Amino acid sequence: MKLSLTAAHAALAISLLVGALPPVHAQTAAPATAPAAPESGGPVDPAKIQELVIANHVLTDLNVIDGFGHISMRHPGxxxxxxLSRSVAPALVTADDIMEYDLASNPVDAKGRNSFFERYIHGEIYKARPDVMAVIHTHSLGVIPFGIGGVPLRPVFLLGAFLSPSVPVFDIRKAAGQTNMLVGTPDLGKSLASTLGSRSVALLRGHGSVVVASTVPMAVFRAYYSNVNASLQSQAMALGGKVNYMEPEESQKTLATIENIHGRAWDLWKRAALEKMTAK
Ligand SMILES: [Zn+2]
Structure with missing residues (x-):
C-alpha cells in the first residue's frame, strides 16, 4: 500500500511523538509503579464502624444475606x-475487616486484605446519588423471581411502601452482553446505578438486589422488608385473582411513618445481633 504523508501530517506526527516522550530527566527517574493509593478521608468514629459491623450481622440473622452480599456506608467525614468490609462472609465481619475506598473503588490501605469483586456497585452508586449514605448488595432468594419473570415487585403492605411505584430490574446482558453476571467493573456499576436512578431498590436479573438509604439502619430495614414484601406478593399472586397493590399516594403517605418507626426494628435487631456476637 502506498503511503501518502503531507508535510503537515509529518509535522503533526513528529509533534505528537515528541510530546509523547517524557523529558530526559524523567526518563532516568524511578521505574513506573502502581498508581498511588488514595488518601484517607480521615478518622471515623468507632461507633459508626461498629454500626456497620453490626449491620453485617443483622442482615445475616434476618436471612437477607448469607455467605455473599455486602453493606457499605459513605465515609461520615x-x-x-x-x-466496606474486606471480602469475607458478612457473619464474620469485625471492625478490623472494614476498609476505606475512594469512589473509584480503590482501597486506601488494603493491608493485605482482599476486596470484593463487586465493590464497584457501591462506589458508582455513591457517585451517582449524593443523598445515599448506605448501600447493600444482596443475593436474596426472595426477590429474585421478580427480576427474572414478567411481574414487577410492587408494594403490597405498608412496610414495603418504599418499593413504590415498582422496582426496576438491571439486566446485565443488555448492558454488556454475555458476562459472568457479576458487577465487577466501574462501567457495570455505573450502568446499575443508572437503572437504580432515584429509587431505593433495584433488582439484578438472576442475581439479587441493591438497596440504598440515607442511614445504615434504614438500608437494613429496606433490604429486609424488600424480601418480606416479595414473599407476601408471591403468596397473594399464588392465591389467584387480582392483587390489590398499595396506591402510589398511599405509599407516599406511609413513608413518613416508616421514617419515624424504623428505629424500633433496628434496636431489636441490633440487640439480638450483639447478644450473638458477644456469645461467640
Ligand atoms: Zn452479587
Whole structure:
C-alpha cells in the first residue's frame, strides 16, 4: 500500500511523538509503579464502624444475606470515600475487616486484605446519588423471581411502601452482553446505578438486589422488608385473582411513618445481633 504523508501530517506526527516522550530527566527517574493509593478521608468514629459491623450481622440473622452480599456506608467525614468490609462472609465481619475506598473503588490501605469483586456497585452508586449514605448488595432468594419473570415487585403492605411505584430490574446482558453476571467493573456499576436512578431498590436479573438509604439502619430495614414484601406478593399472586397493590399516594403517605418507626426494628435487631456476637 502506498503511503501518502503531507508535510503537515509529518509535522503533526513528529509533534505528537515528541510530546509523547517524557523529558530526559524523567526518563532516568524511578521505574513506573502502581498508581498511588488514595488518601484517607480521615478518622471515623468507632461507633459508626461498629454500626456497620453490626449491620453485617443483622442482615445475616434476618436471612437477607448469607455467605455473599455486602453493606457499605459513605465515609461520615468525606463524601468521596466509603467504608466496606474486606471480602469475607458478612457473619464474620469485625471492625478490623472494614476498609476505606475512594469512589473509584480503590482501597486506601488494603493491608493485605482482599476486596470484593463487586465493590464497584457501591462506589458508582455513591457517585451517582449524593443523598445515599448506605448501600447493600444482596443475593436474596426472595426477590429474585421478580427480576427474572414478567411481574414487577410492587408494594403490597405498608412496610414495603418504599418499593413504590415498582422496582426496576438491571439486566446485565443488555448492558454488556454475555458476562459472568457479576458487577465487577466501574462501567457495570455505573450502568446499575443508572437503572437504580432515584429509587431505593433495584433488582439484578438472576442475581439479587441493591438497596440504598440515607442511614445504615434504614438500608437494613429496606433490604429486609424488600424480601418480606416479595414473599407476601408471591403468596397473594399464588392465591389467584387480582392483587390489590398499595396506591402510589398511599405509599407516599406511609413513608413518613416508616421514617419515624424504623428505629424500633433496628434496636431489636441490633440487640439480638450483639447478644450473638458477644456469645461467640
Ligand atoms: Zn452479587
Amino acid at each position: 468525606n463524601p468521596n470515600r466509603y467504608l
